[in-house]
Amino acid sequence: MKEIVLALAIGVLSASGTWLLLRPRTFQVIMGLSLLSYAVNIFIFSMGRLKTAAPPVTGTGAEDVAAYADPTPQALVLTAIVISFALTALFLVVLLASRGVTGSDHVDGREPQE
Numbered sequence: 001m002k003e004i005v006l007a008l009a010i011g012v013l014s015a016s017g018t019w020l021l022l023r024p025r026t027f028q029v030i031m032g033l034s035l036l037s038y039a040v041n042i043f044i045f046s047m048g049r050l051k052t053a054a055p056p057v058t059g060t061g062a063e064d065v066a067a068y069a070d071p072t073p074q075a076l077v078l079t080a081i082v083i084s085f086a087l088t089a090l091f092l093v094v095l096l097a098s099r100g101v102t103g104s105d106h107v108d109g110r111e112p113q114e
Helices: 002-021 026-046 071-102
Strands: none
Touching (some): 026 071
16 A cells, blocks of 8 residues: 555656746746655665664674665665756746746747737
8 A cells, every 4th residue: 555655646746847847937847846855765765675673784794684774775766856846946046037037937038919
């Protein structure tokens, strides 16, 4: 049951992020990138096998590696969160500068013709 919920969450986040990436406004594109990064983070985290109440890897030697939690996906996700936060901040600054220069928040810089 956990796997189905996790797969549905990844699918919904990926689909919503892709839909928002295809929108014409720059803020929606930024939100789409954020949702896609969340989906990728959950996917990477799930690749480390979902375990609850498992001890971390210790320095005394791991006789049974399957009994421990895998720290690699956790480290990768933590790094990805920091990088996506910095990238989102950079995109917001570029969005505000572009809006100040062009007066529009459309991706191509022009308001649609009616």
